[in-house]
Amino acid sequence: MTSTLPRWAWPPALFGALFVLLPLAAVLVRVDPSTFLALISAPSSLSALRLSLVTAACSTVLCLLLGVPLALVLSRSRIPGPALSLLRALLLIPLVLPPVVGGLALLFTVGRQGLLGGPLQALGLQVAFSTAAVVLAQTFVALPFLVLTLEGALRSTGGGAERAAAALGARPTRVLLGVTLPGVLPALASGTVLSFARALGEFGATITVAGSLEGTTRTLPLEIYLLRETDPDAAVALSLLLVLVALVVILLAHRRARG
């Protein structure tokens, strides 16, 4: 009940909040509502928005499918410490890599002359420059967010209840689904939201590995980038749409994780 929050935490926290909120307000102030409405109802915007939502959703699912097991392995396996540290550090690299370089790395992997180019072409699969490439790029940059958030939570909770459940005869899968994951639901929600947000905002890697074809690979951030070439104000207005979508998704996700 008693708040253990020292009073002096408030001023820097407020300042921190302002630091993020003020620029957002500055953008809001600039945007002309009529332009905004016209923009967000333009077919190219809508097509980009649809593509963005679809690909970000796919990427998020991929992130969950790969990231949850990865976080589990990082937090619960018996991999020796140094190897684990190195693996964790390597997995964080997409965070630090400039996205365009990340895109190049992907291109070097699945492109025609890439590492997997030969095998993929033999299978008749053309990954680069397709919608699949967008998902690939988004997943690449978004995966570390999920892994990191979830791993942190897994590390700091649940050992006792998990061991108790196993001691009562629950198999690892049941322990995982019945005890571990419900216990880290808030972190799982945070991680999912983070990776969705990162996927939604992804630009550099996408344009590099997927190109920018309307309806196929031109997501909302790419549309915003292109728009900036000709009409910077419109670009800013359109990015408001991105922000709105992200806000709605984040709020919904948090509500569901609570309820």
Next chain:
Amino acid sequence: MTSTLPRWAWPPALFGALFVLLPLAAVLVRVDPSTFLALISAPSSLSALRLSLVTAACSTVLCLLLGVPLALVLSRSRIPGPALSLLRALLLIPLVLPPVVGGLALLFTVGRQGLLGGPLQALGLQVAFSTAAVVLAQTFVALPFLVLTLEGALRSTGGGAERAAAALGARPTRVLLGVTLPGVLPALASGTVLSFARALGEFGATITVAGSLEGTTRTLPLEIYLLRETDPDAAVALSLLLVLVALVVILLAHRRARG
């Protein structure tokens, strides 16, 4: 002792690891060691690296100064639920905003014609085109990483020990420094590393708000982008330097958080 990790978690985890590691390997394969050495000893590279390290370090410190109190307020204050959710969602926006738009938003705030432009000029402060602007841009994009990671950890741990400490007469500040923060040290380390990594890799917001001048505002990612115009292979090689630096920092941070 017994691993509660289901066996089926391994294949997707391995696949996830490959998903990140393979592109990195693809980059490594491309890089010519002799070019690499020549590149990383070039004065422009070194100057960019130095600037990157200095600014990323400053940004990380700023992130800590603002982000730790923010995370504390989000996790420990009595702000009512809906307001808290909204605040948290708003703080995540820099994640989803295309970095260039984030840079514009900052420009609209601290630029000459921005929200705070008047007051800042009255104080004789010129933010744009300065190293300070680089730090500003990096902090803006990196702050959510620290806040989110730390808040998640704060939410899921420590209540009991904190209350016990308060019940023994420890003031909130002592509880915070003596119990709360040491308890979330791994998350604090993760969050710090994440925000440092993000600051180190930051490009879009930096170029928009700070421009690109060697020694003053041209960080390593900016140097890499520029290099890409004339010599894409060299750009990729230079980004390896970024990766190496990030790896070293991440590994050191994790070692210290453990020890």
Next chain:
Amino acid sequence: MSLHVEAQVPERGLDLALDLPAGRTLALVGPNGAGKSSLLALLGGDLRPARGEVVLGGRVLTSVRPGGRTVQVPAHARRVATLGQEAHLIPHLTALGNVAFPLRARGVPRRDARARAHELLAEVGAADLAERRPGRLSGGQQQRVAIARALAADPELLLLDEPMSTLDVDAAAEIRALLPRFLEGRSAVVVTHDVLDAITMAHDVLVLEGGEVQDRGPTADLLARPRTAFAARFAGLALLHGRAGAAPTAGGVAEGAGAVDPTGVPGTDQDAALRLPTGELIQGRRSGDLREGDPALAALRPAAVTLAPSTGDRTAGTVLARTVTGLEPRGDLVRVRTADLEADLAPEAVAAGTLRPGSDVRLLVPRDAVTIYPAR
């Protein structure tokens, strides 16, 4: 520091008022879920009542009244130290660091704090654990460290929630001996399920049931003359409800009614009788004012009850005919349960007879083992 509490916490079912004079130790007893830990949380400042107040030595620590200004002094400023039901040691500090923590929090210099912490650890028998982290301590070792830490806080009011529950017999004995020394001159509340804790450490006992004060009094008094079923079982006594009967003029074995005393000891002022709802009259020693017909209680030690010999016997007491409802081991005796009375009989007695649930039994309740007192 005298303590005054008055509080309602509807979500925990708590509704009570209580005063504790300065320098006294109160044992707080009651069934699981009675609200004992909640009451401590209220005193410690971790729980805010819907309505009520907590006043310690004149300082208002909590005050919530409709219309009034709400006061809730934060936990750290109350000068109330709590050792909770869970140890909650600080995981990254050593045992020594944990014990030194409240000292450092009070501003004691590092060296002094460590020295004092060493002393306290030695007192709870954990001197050799000083450098271990909590994660590497056994449950009882953690509890010892937690006790030392609570003592280190040097509070005006000390709250201990089941401090002995995980201690071994030796440690429990040592700490039962240590605590009263430490508590001298302080006020303290000790929650316990063990009557020995109450006897050895507390001046007063308070029985909490369903969030309400059911009984309270000086320890010896309350344990000898419990007024609720829970208090009686806590004290290890069987409790019979009835009305004061006419004091017999002489002791003796009574067949549930008039008494015959083969030893011919004359009835004294101390003699009393309790008329059970069944009509039977039990002989016993009076304690307190009893007027015939007043609601009264009789408390007795089940171990004092024996099987009534078929032939006459020299023991003065009452014979009650009962039907056995249950049998269970109880120490080296066998507890025989009947509708209103328990008896702890020697195994030989049970084995010799054909005692089993449903069988009839004649129990002899010695007069000297029965205390009869007003139900208040």
Next chain:
Amino acid sequence: MSLHVEAQVPERGLDLALDLPAGRTLALVGPNGAGKSSLLALLGGDLRPARGEVVLGGRVLTSVRPGGRTVQVPAHARRVATLGQEAHLIPHLTALGNVAFPLRARGVPRRDARARAHELLAEVGAADLAERRPGRLSGGQQQRVAIARALAADPELLLLDEPMSTLDVDAAAEIRALLPRFLEGRSAVVVTHDVLDAITMAHDVLVLEGGEVQDRGPTADLLARPRTAFAARFAGLALLHGRAGAAPTAGGVAEGAGAVDPTGVPGTDQDAALRLPTGELIQGRRSGDLREGDPALAALRPAAVTLAPSTGDRTAGTVLARTVTGLEPRGDLVRVRTADLEADLAPEAVAAGTLRPGSDVRLLVPRDAVTIYPAR
């Protein structure tokens, strides 16, 4: 299922071997940090020995030997259920969900699991808590739910770590009555610091100290004839070490040497004597084979010791002259400590005299209260 354990865990100081025949309940007792919880962790599969094996009903659960193939059956596949020292309920499930959890894990259909869980909750007196989450339960309520959950696991071997420590007197009594019924036909190990738990639930008692087995035997036997200081204190007995003396030919009050028996009861086969290191000879009842001069032990209830009357008395026994080293309350009696002997005296006796640490006292140890047996 018979259990065989043999293990060394150096970092916990554990080094023991132990066999438990099928269908028996073992009470595991010992001081804090003795290794009790560690032993359970070893059996449950949460701790791997540096060397050793665990075999349950012929199934090798753990086997670690140099050169051999290491076997460590994971916790969930051992058919061993553990109720740990902490309840560790699953926080997001209700009490009912927690109890149903092990049933669901065994594949019991949801409806049946819930029905059975309801039954079990009722048995531990927590039926009305079914829909509550652990965070909203009191400590004792959580423990009740944890007990019900452990019972729901229906294991071959049940491990209970201090299951009663937070229960109120009623719940503890109920569960002491419930467990033996449930444990029938199963093997179980119950860790406890309460002699009552051992008496009511366990066939055998094992005393663990410093990670080693110090003593073990059938409950009644071990509690009557403890062989270690800890076991004696656990059983509530005072323990004297010495050598078997010549059996006296007759009972009586002995001045620490020859015995005089004013009642003239002749010495029987049961009579024995123990020569203390001080040279004194204590009279008692023999239990087991004793040859004069063999190391032997005498156990006695401190409450049976009285102040030796200055005049002759009819009680047969030994008078020992001692110096008081400490006094402390013990129930409604006062415990008087001397170098080698404790006596629980009535407060009147203490108050009347001038008993204080340092004063001399003559203690009468009744012959019938002393058991003398070989030290093995």
Next chain:
Amino acid sequence: SGSSSDTAGASDAGGSTTLTVFAAASLKSSFEEIATDFEADHPGVDVQLSFAGSSDLVTQIGQGAPADVLATADTATMDQAVEQELVTGTPQDFATNTLTIAVPAGNPAGITDLASLAEPGVQLVLCAPQVPCGRAAEKVEESAGVTLSPVSEEQSVTDVLGKVTSGEADAGLVYVTDAASAGDAVEQIDLPEAKAAVNTYPLAVVAGTSQEELATEFTQEVLGERGQEVLAAQGFQAP
């Protein structure tokens, strides 16, 4: 442009053909218009436009991007494509662009000509010498014998323009077309010295295209009268 398909560049099942054009980002407005005209003349043909930085486009095509036509913003990047044999035939120049001085609306620093850019206190932004517009600026400096000291050497014209439109910079050197697209936010100041550095836009058919004929027709469209009109309307000059 319109319907989407999973793999860009493949023929649609419905008999319609897709022509994929990779063009520099600065060509967005003009090429979109040209593509619409082209589609109108070629029923059943769907022109897909992909815009990115010139060097990105070359890298992508090198990695097998399904392009039919490549149009870059400078000859240097096109030369790379030729070197790597990514295009067939000789690239054709279809437009040129020259630098101009862009200043924020109202010209707060009072810029009048190239020399005034070198005055102290002027916040000047240029493109970095590594990018085409930066190379052009360097040439202008050399030919005019002026040394400019910019506060920032941007990665692209868009970035330079962004600094000027936001009022952060007092002046910048950008292409005429860019200044034109910024509308009222900037004012142009004539830069006669720009003649020294004319930037040329080449385009070519991508090697290995399955629709060489259609691709060639598209290049003709750009080079033709209608295409040149569209480009001129955006401020481009004829090659």
